[in-house]
Amino acid sequence: MKDLRVFTPARVSLGRAGSGLPTRAHLEFQLAHARARDAVHHPLDAAALALDLAPLGLPVVRTASEAPNRDAYLRNPNAGRTLNAASRESLAALHGHFDAVFLVADGLSALAVHRHAAPLLACLLPSLTGWTLAPIVVAEQARVALGDEVGPALGAAMSVVLIGERPGLSSPDSLGAYLTWSPAPGRTDAERNCISNIRPEGLPYPLAAQRLLYLMNESRRRKLSGVPLKEEAALTPSA
Amino acid sequence: MPFQHTVSGRVYKFENLRVLLAKASPARSGDQLAGLAAASAEERAAAQLALADVPLKVFLAEPLVPYETDEVTRLIFDSHDHAAFSPLAHLTVGEFRDWLLSVEAGSVELGRLVPGIIPEMAAAVSKIMRLQDLIAVAAKIRVVTRFRNTLGLPGRLSTRLQPNHPSDSPQGIAASIVDGLSLGSGDAVIGINPVTDNPSTVAILLRLVDRIRETWRIPTQSCVLAHVTTQLEALRRGAPVDLIFQSIAGTEAANSSFGINLALLDEAEQAARSLNRGVPGANVMYFETGQGSALSANAHHGLDQQTCEARAYAVARRFHPLLVNTVVGFIGPEYLYDGKQILRAGLEDHFCGKLLGLPMGCDVCYTNHAEADQDDMDALLTLLATAGVNYIMGVPGADDVMLHYQSTSFHDALYVRSLLGLRPAPEFEQWFNEVQAELPRMAAMIEA
Numbered sequence A: 001m002k003d004l005r006v007f008t009p010a011r012v013s014l015g016r017a018g019s020g021l022p023t024r025a026h027l028e029f030q031l032a033h034a035r036a037r038d039a040v041h042h043p044l045d046a047a048a049l050a051l052d053l054a055p056l057g058l059p060v061v062r063t064a065s066e067a068p069n070r071d072a073y074l075r076n077p078n079a080g081r082t083l084n085a086a087s088r089e090s091l092a093a094l095h096g097h098f099d100a101v102f103l104v105a106d107g108l109s110a111l112a113v114h115r116h117a118a119p120l121l122a123c124l125l126p127s128l129t130g131w132t133l134a135p136i137v138v139a140e141q142a143r144v145a146l147g148d149e150v151g152p153a154l155g156a157a158m159s160v161v162l163i164g165e166r167p168g169l170s171s172p173d174s175l176g177a178y179l180t181w182s183p184a185p186g187r188t189d190a191e192r193n194c195i196s197n198i199r200p201e202g203l204p205y206p207l208a209a210q211r212l213l214y215l216m217n218e219s220r221r222r223k224l225s226g227v228p229l230k231e232e233a234a235l236t237p238s239a
Numbered sequence B: 001m002p003f004q005h006t007v008s009g010r011v012y013k014f015e016n017l018r019v020l021l022a023k024a025s026p027a028r029s030g031d032q033l034a035g036l037a038a039a040s041a042e043e044r045a046a047a048q049l050a051l052a053d054v055p056l057k058v059f060l061a062e063p064l065v066p067y068e069t070d071e072v073t074r075l076i077f078d079s080h081d082h083a084a085f086s087p088l089a090h091l092t093v094g095e096f097r098d099w100l101l102s103v104e105a106g107s108v109e110l111g112r113l114v115p116g117i118i119p120e121m122a123a124a125v126s127k128i129m130r131l132q133d134l135i136a137v138a139a140k141i142r143v144v145t146r147f148r149n150t151l152g153l154p155g156r157l158s159t160r161l162q163p164n165h166p167s168d169s170p171q172g173i174a175a176s177i178v179d180g181l182s183l184g185s186g187d188a189v190i191g192i193n194p195v196t197d198n199p200s201t202v203a204i205l206l207r208l209v210d211r212i213r214e215t216w217r218i219p220t221q222s223c224v225l226a227h228v229t230t231q232l233e234a235l236r237r238g239a240p241v242d243l244i245f246q247s248i249a250g251t252e253a254a255n256s257s258f259g260i261n262l263a264l265l266d267e268a269e270q271a272a273r274s275l276n277r278g279v280p281g282a283n284v285m286y287f288e289t290g291q292g293s294a295l296s297a298n299a300h301h302g303l304d305q306q307t308c309e310a311r312a313y314a315v316a317r318r319f320h321p322l323l324v325n326t327v328v329g330f331i332g333p334e335y336l337y338d339g340k341q342i343l344r345a346g347l348e349d350h351f352c353g354k355l356l357g358l359p360m361g362c363d364v365c366y367t368n369h370a371e372a373d374q375d376d377m378d379a380l381l382t383l384l385a386t387a388g389v390n391y392i393m394g395v396p397g398a399d400d401v402m403l404h405y406q407s408t409s410f411h412d413a414l415y416v417r418s419l420l421g422l423r424p425a426p427e428f429e430q431w432f433n434e435v436q437a438e439l440p441r442m443a444a445m446i447e448a
Helices: A023-040 A046-056 A070-075 A085-092 A110-127 A146-154 A205-222 B017-024 B029-033 B041-052 B071-078 B082-088 B093-101 B107-116 B119-127 B131-138 B170-182 B199-215 B228-236 B252-257 B262-274 B305-318 B339-355 B374-386 B410-420 B426-438 B440-444
Strands: A060-064 A101-105 A136-140 A158-164 A175-181 A192-198 B003-007 B010-014 B158-161 B189-192 B222-224 B244-247 B285-289 B323-326 B360-362 B391-394
Touching (some): A046 A060, A046 A110, A046 A136, A060 A085, A085 A146, A110 A158, A110 A175, A110 A205, A136 A146, A146 A158, A146 A175, A158 A205, A175 A205, A192 A205, B003 B041, B010 B041, B017 B041, B041 B093, B071 B252, B071 B262, B082 B107, B093 B119, B131 B339, B131 B374, B170 B189, B170 B199, B170 B440, B189 B199, B199 B222, B199 B228, B222 B244, B228 B244, B228 B262, B244 B262, B262 B285, B262 B305, B285 B305, B305 B323, B305 B339, B323 B391, B339 B360, B339 B374, B374 B391, B374 B410, B391 B410
Parallel strands (some): A060 A136, A101 A136, B158 B391, B244 B285, B360 B391
Antiparallel strands (some): A158 A175, B003 B010
């Protein structure tokens, strides 16, 4: 049979040893799992990330959630959804009236944020003419819902959280973007729009930026986000 | 109503049935996160002893989530069949376990009880059952459903072919479909999780699968697992929708966090049925569930996660689904910490689903931030297959390159079918045997 691997990064055409996997395919899987496990525990270098984001022209502010370390983060999601006291004070000092805030958060893959947050924003920001943007917020040990606290803390009408997704075996560095209109603690997932798998091998930066721009414009125009706000308009996969 | 149990002179008190159920639950991180778990191993054992003495009738006396404010509770109580319950009316939870394990409780007897059992009873009895009990009872229950083929017959194990691609590439998805079909996967459904939730994507991917299915005359069905409203919009625009999918949970508030309610699911079932794409009277819905979803939406009402999960099955059974599966290890370590907790949860969910009359499958899976690996999945897969699970997932090499988690592979299904003498759905098996020699040609079609 033709080699199906030219069409997909999925583990197709692996062959068989009886019903099971041939040794090589089995051990390559084990290696990939080992690397994904390591990625989950890779710490965010917030100082380096702030330097990468600086050329975008927006101020960058560093924050952290109430989860003091990765173990606490994994066991208690609520800790990752709440700012620690020092971060709350830093944001209060920057309070204003903003159309949107970008929150760059480690999530489950700091690697994703290090690799893709700055290039994605570099594609997107030039299109946001006429938007008043808050300082970019970098957050350690953070989950998506941290944006619900960051938005009102800064006085932003919309939060866009760029966050490291769960590492997959062939993608330890996938970035997700979550848009929430009128962020506030208690928002549910149905009130957000999500674009996932942002990375050159998945959804490339220009396409991700285009989709995000569409959602941001529509969200601002219709003053809502989530299930009622569907993506349309030239957003279908190429045939 | 308070409950208590005394162990060597020490009295353990449980202020109500919710507390008792939570403290009697075998240990898991989600109940600890919610602050509901037993404080010690002895307290858990005492709670199980107290729970065993609770009459089943008590579960009908007082809803655990308020009837007035929760439509799932209203569904459970309004659809309860008192006549079907009458053979159980005199039993306690412990006596119910003994009866389920007895020879008298055969397939026919268990089938008759289904409308008389409410999810809270199923959850309660599962909490005092070991894995072998969960397996032995579930193995007695067959739930058969139909769309273009027949799923759930004795001696059969089906698979959902899950050909996801990180950018919804039709060629990439087709490649995984061809790989899976060539290994005998896909009789339950060919079901794609799209990256992008919009009606145009749903329509493109449904047409892709439909073309392959019609060209090769494959007796199976397709589904694109977008939000129910997205699938409905695609359907209105003429997309070839076989099954409508939705994630569901066990409380109204949790379902609301998914952007759904029972009326919307009613509308979806009617819409799918109106297309008449399956055999007459076909089952047209596909649901996924998973312990922890209610707590994750802060919508658990102080109920433990396994009881919430069982309540989701009441939602499912209202819509006579073709397929229901728990995505047991997907939610993460804050709800099911490690392989041991995932293993038990998978068997609990399968047992409760079957006891409530559902065509229960399981996504045997884990994420990379959980303390679990392939060995844990082998154990759960093998145990579920002995318990008679209707279907499992078929993912190329067990690695879902879109959702970033590990499920079961095409090879895993071959292993367990071969080990236990299980076969695919009969119509699909016959098709596979007829076309197997020609399947390599299928790959050549991808570029065309």
